[in-house]
Amino acid sequence: MGSTSAENSNNGSAGVGRRDLIKRSAALGLISVPTMSFLSACASSGGDDSGDKAKAGKKTAKNPLGVNDTAQMEFVLFDGGFGKEYAEDAVKIYETNFPKAKVKFSATQKIQSTLQPRFNQGTPPDLIDNSGAEQMDMGVLVGKSQLADLTPLLDAPSYDDPNKKVRDTLRPGIVEMGQFDGDPVWIMYYAYTVYGVWYSQKALDSLDEQYPETWDQMLAVCEKAKKKGMAGWTYAGKYPYYLPFSLYPMIGKVGGVEVLDAIDNLEPNAWKNPAVKACFDAYYELYKKGYVLKGTPGLDHIQSQTAWAQGKALFIPNGSWVENESANVIPKDFDLAVSAPTGIDSSDKMPFGTIWASGGEPFIVPAKAKNTAGGMEQLRIMLSEASSKNFTSKVKSLTAYNGGTDGITLTPGLKSGVAALEKAGDNVVNPRLQDWYVQLQKEQIGVAGLGEMMAGRLTPAEAIKKIQGYADAAAKDSSIKHYKHQ
Amino acid sequence: MQHGKYRFIVGFLALPLGLYALFVVWPFIQSIYYSFTDWTGLSPEFKMVGLDNYRRMLDDPIFWKSLQHSLIFALVLPVVTISLALFFSFMINVGGRKRRGGPVVTGVRGSSFYKIVYFFPQVLSIAIVALLFAFAYNPDSGAINSILRGIGLGSVQPLWLGDPSLALWAVMAVLVWSTVGFFVVLFSAGMASIPADLYEAALLDGAGRASTFFRITLPLLWDTVQSGWVYMGILALGAESFAVVQIMTTGPGGPDYSTTVMVLYVYQKAFRDGQAAYATTIGVALLVVTLAFAALVMRLGRRERLEY
Numbered sequence: 001m002g003s004t005s006a007e008n009s010n011n012g013s014a015g016v017g018r019r020d021l022i023k024r025s026a027a028l029g030l031i032s033v034p035t036m037s038f039l040s041a042c043a044s045s046g047g048d049d050s051g052d053k054a055k056a057g058k059k060t061a062k063n064p065l066g067v068n069d070t071a072q073m074e075f076v077l078f079d080g081g082f083g084k085e086y087a088e089d090a091v092k093i094y095e096t097n098f099p100k101a102k103v104k105f106s107a108t109q110k111i112q113s114t115l116q117p118r119f120n121q122g123t124p125p126d127l128i129d130n131s132g133a134e135q136m137d138m139g140v141l142v143g144k145s146q147l148a149d150l151t152p153l154l155d156a157p158s159y160d161d162p163n164k165k166v167r168d169t170l171r172p173g174i175v176e177m178g179q180f181d182g183d184p185v186w187i188m189y190y191a192y193t194v195y196g197v198w199y200s201q202k203a204l205d206s207l208d209e210q211y212p213e214t215w216d217q218m219l220a221v222c223e224k225a226k227k228k229g230m231a232g233w234t235y236a237g238k239y240p241y242y243l244p245f246s247l248y249p250m251i252g253k254v255g256g257v258e259v260l261d262a263i264d265n266l267e268p269n270a271w272k273n274p275a276v277k278a279c280f281d282a283y284y285e286l287y288k289k290g291y292v293l294k295g296t297p298g299l300d301h302i303q304s305q306t307a308w309a310q311g312k313a314l315f316i317p318n319g320s321w322v323e324n325e326s327a328n329v330i331p332k333d334f335d336l337a338v339s340a341p342t343g344i345d346s347s348d349k350m351p352f353g354t355i356w357a358s359g360g361e362p363f364i365v366p367a368k369a370k371n372t373a374g375g376m377e378q379l380r381i382m383l384s385e386a387s388s389k390n391f392t393s394k395v396k397s398l399t400a401y402n403g404g405t406d407g408i409t410l411t412p413g414l415k416s417g418v419a420a421l422e423k424a425g426d427n428v429v430n431p432r433l434q435d436w437y438v439q440l441q442k443e444q445i446g447v448a449g450l451g452e453m454m455a456g457r458l459t460p461a462e463a464i465k466k467i468q469g470y471a472d473a474a475a476k477d478s479s480i481k482h483y484k485h486q
Numbered sequence: 487m488q489h490g491k492y493r494f495i496v497g498f499l500a501l502p503l504g505l506y507a508l509f510v511v512w513p514f515i516q517s518i519y520y521s522f523t524d525w526t527g528l529s530p531e532f533k534m535v536g537l538d539n540y541r542r543m544l545d546d547p548i549f550w551k552s553l554q555h556s557l558i559f560a561l562v563l564p565v566v567t568i569s570l571a572l573f574f575s576f577m578i579n580v581g582g583r584k585r586r587g588g589p590v591v592t593g594v595r596g597s598s599f600y601k602i603v604y605f606f607p608q609v610l611s612i613a614i615v616a617l618l619f620a621f622a623y624n625p626d627s628g629a630i631n632s633i634l635r636g637i638g639l640g641s642v643q644p645l646w647l648g649d650p651s652l653a654l655w656a657v658m659a660v661l662v663w664s665t666v667g668f669f670v671v672l673f674s675a676g677m678a679s680i681p682a683d684l685y686e687a688a689l690l691d692g693a694g695r696a697s698t699f700f701r702i703t704l705p706l707l708w709d710t711v712q713s714g715w716v717y718m719g720i721l722a723l724g725a726e727s728f729a730v731v732q733i734m735t736t737g738p739g740g741p742d743y744s745t746t747v748m749v750l751y752v753y754q755k756a757f758r759d760g761q762a763a764y765a766t767t768i769g770v771a772l773l774v775v776t777l778a779f780a781a782l783v784m785r786l787g788r789r790e791r792l793e794y
Binding site for chain 1: 530736758
């Protein structure tokens with residue numbers, strides 16, 4: 001008992017020990033690894049620019065983009081909150097218009113895992129809804145010339161009215177959002193999202209209050225709510241980049257659009273603008289006075305929306321998807337409404353009603369697709385009034401098509417969104433940080449800056465200093481592509 | 487007998503080693519290769535950039551933060567998990583009092599029940615465990631704060647995952663909870679193979695529980711503990727820590743970068759920021775850390791093997 005066996009002891013004469021053998025075979029395996037030139041041909045094995053593009057069809061009044069009516073068209077949709085029915089309906093129209101063409105339609109949540117290899121091989125589909133958690137980085141796609149310019153689509157006659165270009169049927173900001181630098185339009189945003197402060201009109205009525213237009217009124221409403229045992233605000237504490245949905249348009253209202261543009265352009269000291277400080281101070285006051293629902297920094301978006309729908313808090317910064325996303329927790333008599341953010345006072349640069357609205361569901365046509373004309377034609381069909389109405393009535397969201405709400409019954413949130421857009425008129429702001437600099441917007445400004453401030457761990461001055469530091473670092477970082485407002 | 491031995495053994499090893507080379511060694515070499523390029527991961531074009539990615543990594547404060555957290559994971563998690571597992575399995579297998587007519591060496595009362603209970607979390611996928619705890623840590627209506635309120639500690643309502651000084655520990659606690667059961671079972675199996683007469687001799691000499699543990703159980707179990715240690719360390723550096731941080735934490739990786747780990751950073755760079763080459767660079771750093779960890783544990787833990 002207890003005898004020891006030293007390693008490699010008695011096998012010297014017995015030929016090769018087990019250990020040696022394994023070592024040698026492993027070495028053999030390594031040597032047999034082929035050369036580096038083979039290496040580069042692996043995960044990124046690039047097909048050469050496909051010579052097998054579909055031939056252009058004849059341009060006619062009915063076919064302004066010159067779609068080849070026998071070519072296959074492949075369409076990959078993100079199967080998310082909006083489902084896939086609206087796209088299937090649009091595909092049916094395409095098939096009716098081009099009966100000889102074969103349409104390959106698929107819907108997936110895994111956009112990146114499905115499509116990234118196909119971009120790497122140079123064989124992407126003709127139309128993609130590049131959305132969801134697995135969205136492919138647009139800046140990189142544009143930077144690497146992977147996307148087709150959609151200008152031919154925008155300049156084509158619209159589906160409903162041959163005398164009107166597609167471009168002229170869209171809501172404000174949609175075309176600009178699809179540009180990165182210069183004129184080409186790379187992305188067609190199909191859905192239209194209204195951001196702002198969401199609340200229950202019923203709860204506000206029960207406090208005998210109107211939606212506050214100045215910050216003093218806001219504090220008064222919160223105080224009243226607090227006395228009734230209700231918090232003023234809650235937000236997605238684990239994802240504090242929801243706060244900008246009401247904070248950024250507020251900064252725009254207080255200081256003018258130039259302040260937001262300077263922030264987007266990563267200009268030096270953009271965050272040091274007094275309007276930014278005023279708005280940060282205002283939000284910090286919500287925390288200081290105890291108007292933010294207790295425990296909010298530990299809640300995720302669903303948990304915070306649930307607490308809000310249960311009436312634990314009055315206001316929440318969010319986007320118009322909240323009506324669909326929290327449909328199962330929002331009570332029937334909630335009377336959901338959205339408002340443009342409250343400003344500071346009457347000296348603000350822009351009027352009350354200034355709101356953030358922008359496109360969602362980004363559709364792209366890859367440059368290396370075989371049938372780019374087909375992909376664009378499919379988009380042209382989707383941007384018709386009928387398809388737009390179909391989308392709005394099915395998924396409770398507006399589309400990029402300007403109008404398309406007449407004659408259909410709107411849900412309370414949607415109705416209030418349309419009213420807010422009407423009130424805003426031209427005062428629609430569109431901050432771009434969240435699509436230009438994702439890391440900066442989400443984990444730096446959002447989590448490390450605003451999140452810390454609203455949890456009371458940073459003062460507004462400290463938060464601004466920290467965020468300015470991140471923005472300066474992003475401006476200097478040569479590994480990310482930089483953009484400017486046109 | 488020597489004749490044909492090589493051919494015989496190579497014949498058996500060729501297939502597994504070939505598979506290993508193709509699916510393990512080959513991807514390693516590929517990612518090292520990509521770490522010298524500027525590949526985005528979204529287009530087939532890229533060019534060599536030499537050591538740029540490595541230079542950038544050394545200047546990247548988030549990389550250093552994630553490295554620091556990964557090292558904390560790799561050091562603290564094995565110590566805590568394995569100590570707990572050793573304690574539990576000792577109590578289950580050896581720590582009981584002698585009962586009349588029973589065997590000399592036995593576990594505490596109900597030990598077979600405990601064994602099942604400890605193993606239970608292992609049955610759940612780590613994603614489900616992380617989600618469950620994300621709910622439990624909810625400061626507003628989660629189980630933990632509700633219990634605190636229930637026992638009259640309404641004034642102690644931490645933000646858990648929302649608090650930078652607690653978040654990392656809250657995440658680690660989940661990993662301990664979910665992995666300790668596996669090691670209890672592993673160590674129990676090891677202890678079952680230790681001959682009972684050793685314990686009997688120790689008992690006759692008047693050894694208590696503690697000295698039995700440190701002088702008999704632990705030395706005879708050393709090999710198992712050591713491999714458990716490496717396994718736990720790799721798990722803490724790799725997939726498991728990614729899953730819990732990604733699913734549970736603010737951001738994820740927050741608040742204020744307080745929970746970001748290397749695997750999460752690799753993922754974010756590759757699949758969020760479209761910087762696949764830089765992600766592979768961090769992956770290479772992770773590989774170095776993991777190998778160093780394994781080598782260190784092997785070296786520190788080298789002892790003569792006892793045979794019984």
